[in-house]
Amino acid sequence: MSPFSNVSVDKKANVYFDGKCVSHTVHLPDGTRKSVGVILPATLTFNTGVPEVMEGVSGECRVRLKGETAWTAYGEGQSFSIPADSSFDIEVPAGGAYHYICHFG
Numbered sequence: 001m002s003p004f005s006n007v008s009v010d011k012k013a014n015v016y017f018d019g020k021c022v023s024h025t026v027h028l029p030d031g032t033r034k035s036v037g038v039i040l041p042a043t044l045t046f047n048t049g050v051p052e053v054m055e056g057v058s059g060e061c062r063v064r065l066k067g068e069t070a071w072t073a074y075g076e077g078q079s080f081s082i083p084a085d086s087s088f089d090i091e092v093p094a095g096g097a098y099h100y101i102c103h104f105g
Helices: none
Strands: 015-017 021-027 033-039 044-045 052-058 060-065 072-075 079-084 087-092 098-103
Touching: 021 044, 052 060, 060 079, 072 079, 079 087
Parallel strands: none
Antiparallel strands: 015 021, 021 033, 033 098, 044 087, 052 079, 052 098, 060 072, 060 087
16 A cells, blocks of 8 residues: 655544544645545445545445445455445444545546
């Protein structure tokens, strides 16, 4: 995993679901935006405005995309894509934490 270079980071954290998900927004020199965060044990539903790719940095989770019935497991080094104007359910097991990078657009 390579580090982000020459970026700016929003100082204030994005805190969702009573602190079960916390992230920071990162702005790259080319104008793209990402978030780097962690989801603690929970089952949560996120909505998307733009397409997103969730890249697992460590930990594990299960994901169910909008309109699907099956859950798919993801772990470190794996990613999944969510279309714009959609949603997904994500479940992080008890005792764990899912660290991620969200790539927008």
